[in-house]
Every structure is written in structure tokens, then in C-alpha cells.
Amino acid sequence: MKINRIQLTNFRNYEALDLSFDDGLTILTGENAQGKTNLLEAIFLLAMAKSHRTNNDKELIQWDKDSARIIGDIETKNYTFPLEIQISKKGKKVRVNHIDQAKLSSFIGKFNVVLFSPEDLQIIKGSPSLRRKFLDAELAQSHPVYLQELLDYHQILKQRNKYLKEYGYQELFDDLYFDVMTDQLISKAVNIIQYRTSFIEKLNTYAKEIHHDLSNERDELRLDYISSSSKLDYNNIETLTVQFKTLFESALKREREQGVTVYGPHRDDLAFLLNGKLASNFGSQGQQRTIVLSVKLAEIELLKDLLGEYPVLLLDDVLSELDDQRQHLLMRRIEGKIQTFITSATIEGLELDQLENLDLYYVEAGQVVNQSKGV
Ligand SMILES: Nc1ncnc2c1ncn2[C@@H]1O[C@H](COP(=O)(O)OP(=O)(O)OP(=O)(O)O)[C@@H](O)[C@H]1O
Ligand SMILES: [Mg+2]
Structure with missing residues (x-):
């Protein structure tokens, strides 16, 4: 299972973002408070229809805006379909493959993630x-x-x-x-x-x-x-x-x-x-x-x-906290099998040497720039 593309509108500090992803490993670096966790939070929302950081959906809407939107293009072994969440001050609307879902329970679980963050x-x-x-x-x-x-x-x-x-x-x-x-x-x-x-x-x-x-x-x-x-x-x-x-x-x-x-x-x-x-x-x-x-x-x-297939893995700021040996063991387990998103203030100290399919992005003030060519 993977997410091929995400589009954000007025979500947290992303006014407009349209980003496509590869199968393998995506690394998001950048200084503090630039939007790395916000992006993982948006991916997490597509799976769970709620944030891992707040119970108050209004916090997700960009300050001074009326509503926020997340669209993700999901690919499972059988289907490709968009998932959409619209958050307004009145509440939340969710769509699966363009169709409104009356219940959140019919949205949750269409896309699966495992998130590991320091709060865990x-x-x-x-x-x-x-x-x-x-x-x-x-x-x-x-x-x-x-x-x-x-x-x-x-x-x-x-x-x-x-x-x-x-x-x-x-x-x-x-x-x-x-x-x-x-x-x-x-x-x-x-x-x-x-x-x-x-x-x-x-x-x-x-x-x-x-x-x-x-x-x-x-x-x-x-x-x-x-x-x-x-x-x-x-x-x-x-x-x-x-x-x-x-x-x-x-x-x-x-x-x-x-x-x-x-x-x-x-x-x-x-x-x-x-x-x-x-x-x-x-x-x-x-x-x-x-x-x-x-x-x-x-x-x-x-x-x-x-499910018969792997979920998507989100690692927020945790890789750099693990010692080299545990990083290696972790990488060995996910390599080539699991689409993984990793945030880290810097890539120094990350055990990434033998990985293929690596996409490196730099996040700054709600903008995401691909830096893979420079690696
Ligand atoms: N509703 C919102 N509207 C606009 N900006 C917001 C909103 N909510 C949060 N932000 C901005 O997003 C920033 C936090 O972004 P995020 O948590 O993604 O940072 P980060 O890049 O993960 O940083 P760190 O390395 O410290 O974890 C806040 O400092 C704030 O400026
Ligand atoms: Mg963060």
C-alpha cells in the first residue's frame, strides 16, 4: 500500500502543496517549525480521519482561513483511489473515491499507516x-x-x-x-x-x-x-x-x-x-x-x-534517537517493502548509506523542495 500524491490546501502552514511520492523512502529535513510533522500529520489523517496531535480539528485549518483540505492518491494491491478530507469550522467531511461518506467509520482504514513519534x-x-x-x-x-x-x-x-x-x-x-x-x-x-x-x-x-x-x-x-x-x-x-x-x-x-x-x-x-x-x-x-x-x-x-499488504510507515523525529545498530535493524526490516516517510532536522547521523530509492526533501515555511538530485 502506498500514497502516490498528496494535495494540501490551507492545512496548518501549507497554503497549497502538491507533492508526488515514490515507493521507497522519503526523507523530510528542515529546521524546526517548518512543516515536517505537519506533512506526516496530513498523511496520518488520511488513514485515521483524525490527527495524532490534537482532538480539535479546527487547529488544523490555517490561521485566518475557513477550511482545510487534504487529498491523497492511494494505491493498494487491488485499487487506486483518492481519499479526501475537508475540515471546516462546522465539522469534517470525508470522501472515498469522490463519494461522500456519512460515517467516519466507513472512511477509516481504507488507507493504513503506522506512525512512530516521540510522544509514543x-x-x-x-x-x-x-x-x-x-x-x-x-x-x-x-x-x-x-x-x-x-x-x-x-x-x-x-x-x-x-x-x-x-x-x-x-x-x-x-x-x-x-x-x-x-x-x-x-x-x-x-x-x-x-x-x-x-x-x-x-x-x-x-x-x-x-x-x-x-x-x-x-x-x-x-x-x-x-x-x-x-x-x-x-x-x-x-x-x-x-x-x-x-x-x-x-x-x-x-x-x-x-x-x-x-x-x-x-x-x-x-x-x-x-x-x-x-x-x-x-x-x-x-x-x-x-x-x-x-x-x-x-x-x-x-x-x-x-490486509495482505504492508501499511505505510511514518517515522517522526525518531530515527536519529536510535543508536546505529537499531537504525540498521529498522532499515533492514523496511527496505524495499514499505513506503516510509522519515522526518529529521538533519540527515547527518542517519544510517542511510545502502538505501536505494531515496527521496530527499527540504521543508521550509510550508514549502517542500526536492533535493534528491544533490545527494
Ligand atoms: N493552523 C495553523 N496555521 C498556520 N500555521 C500553523 C498552524 N498550526 C501550526 N502551524 C505552524 O506549523 C509549525 C509547526 O510545524 P511542524 O510541527 O510541522 O514543525 P516541524 O518542521 O516538524 O518542526 P520540528 O523539527 O520542531 O519538529 C508551527 O510552529 C506553526 O508555525
Ligand atoms: Mg516535528
Whole structure:
């Protein structure tokens, strides 16, 4: 899978950009704050219909303009088609092959990317909500159905919490009505957990092997999905519905007092274990970076299994942070197979010597100049 061309209009600091790409490696260099990450962000948006940096779409529109537009020409092994996103102050419109899509879920996943940026270290160090976001984003782009399940779950959760808050303390609390909501919630919860556990299981197989390689066979990596209650046994998924029912029955008093749903996938977490120990507590900076890199590379292989072709890889400012050996291993894995975009303030220190198909661009104030001829 690849992106052959991108056109930006009033997107961040790009007033008008029309750029064509080759299959192999594209390097974007330039000083700080010139638009390198903005360009990767635009490519990421074509896959996920949202930015990796902000939840506020209005920030993407160029200052003093009314709307922004991104068009990408995508090529998969079966089709070639344009994807289009238009962002205005009123909202977002998306098109696949010139056809308006009423739901974002029918747009997301038509084009697949894996992004690795410095903020990704937060997947290990940050709060559980960031890890859930990571799982949700990866599952959404590979399983469009998952996204719908997740949206449904959150809708029911919101209703249920509202009811608990308003009527939890009241005599007229309607048990029957509440039980129906709980059953609906459990049914969605079980589906979400099944998707997540099976995703993590598959990710583990690849991540373990890749990490072994990247850490010189020193460290063993494992990802563990952590449930919101020790009373839920995710290894026994067939009985999960019953487990949830029992748990919610025993938690009813507490839920009514607190006015909130205390168990479920919205409270689950993901643990990164290095030789059996939590990497967030015991891993060095370098070890944490290696874990994230391993997980990203594992995701690439997983998407390949699911889609039958590799996604596009976006490396924002991370290559220069890796030591020579890890850069080499990374390059060996992507070379000739995966269209890759790399941003870096300078190309010095990048291990790029043996690469063919290299396109070098210089980014300055929202303009992109091809410098490959000079290399
Ligand atoms: N909505 C917007 N309208 C106009 N310009 C914007 C908008 N949002 C961001 N910018 C500009 O884009 C710049 C950031 O660009 P970007 O993040 O791509 O930099 P970069 O080249 O990746 O730099 P670095 O090397 O520091 O990572 C900001 O400093 C700002 O000037
Ligand atoms: Mg940047």
C-alpha cells in the first residue's frame, strides 16, 4: 500500500502543496517549525480521519482561513483511489473515491499507516487512557467493525452513568430499565475485550521476536491486557458475560453511591513487561524506546497479515534517537517493502548509506523542495 500524491490546501502552514511520492523512502529535513510533522500529520489523517496531535480539528485549518483540505492518491494491491478530507469550522467531511461518506467509520482504514513519534513513549509511561487509545486506534484501522462496537459501548456507558448519577440515590430507581442497559453494556464490553485480547495476543508473537532481535537477545518483552477487576478472567472468554453479570450485581450498591460504572473495558489497561517487570517502572529510557519500536514494527507485520499488504510507515523525529545498530535493524526490516516517510532536522547521523530509492526533501515555511538530485 502506498500514497502516490498528496494535495494540501490551507492545512496548518501549507497554503497549497502538491507533492508526488515514490515507493521507497522519503526523507523530510528542515529546521524546526517548518512543516515536517505537519506533512506526516496530513498523511496520518488520511488513514485515521483524525490527527495524532490534537482532538480539535479546527487547529488544523490555517490561521485566518475557513477550511482545510487534504487529498491523497492511494494505491493498494487491488485499487487506486483518492481519499479526501475537508475540515471546516462546522465539522469534517470525508470522501472515498469522490463519494461522500456519512460515517467516519466507513472512511477509516481504507488507507493504513503506522506512525512512530516521540510522544509514543507515553504509551509506556503515560496514563492507562493513552494505552487504551493506542489499542483503539490500531484496532479501528484494522477492524472497521471494532470502531462501531466501541462507539456503541461508549454511548451506552454514557447513558448508564447518567442514570446512575440522576437516580442512583433515589427510591424510584428502575431496576428493570437499568438491567436492560447493563445487559447491553456487557454484550458490547465482551466484544471489545475479545477484539483487544486477540489483538494483543497476535501483537505479542511478533513483538517478542522483534524485541529479542533489537535488544541483542537480552530482554524478553511481553504485553499483558489488564482487566478492570481481578474477578474477571479474560483467559476464560466464553464465560465472560456471566462473569460480568455477577460482578455488576455485586457492584450495584457501590455504583449507585458513586454514580458511575466502575468496571468494563473503559477502565482496562495494558502492561509492558520486560523480563517480567513493568517497563514503566523499571525500564531505562533506551529500553522503553526499544519496546515502542518493537511494538510498532510488530503492528506493521500484523497489518500485513490482516490486509495482505504492508501499511505505510511514518517515522517522526525518531530515527536519529536510535543508536546505529537499531537504525540498521529498522532499515533492514523496511527496505524495499514499505513506503516510509522519515522526518529529521538533519540527515547527518542517519544510517542511510545502502538505501536505494531515496527521496530527499527540504521543508521550509510550508514549502517542500526536492533535493534528491544533490545527494
Ligand atoms: N493552523 C495553523 N496555521 C498556520 N500555521 C500553523 C498552524 N498550526 C501550526 N502551524 C505552524 O506549523 C509549525 C509547526 O510545524 P511542524 O510541527 O510541522 O514543525 P516541524 O518542521 O516538524 O518542526 P520540528 O523539527 O520542531 O519538529 C508551527 O510552529 C506553526 O508555525
Ligand atoms: Mg516535528
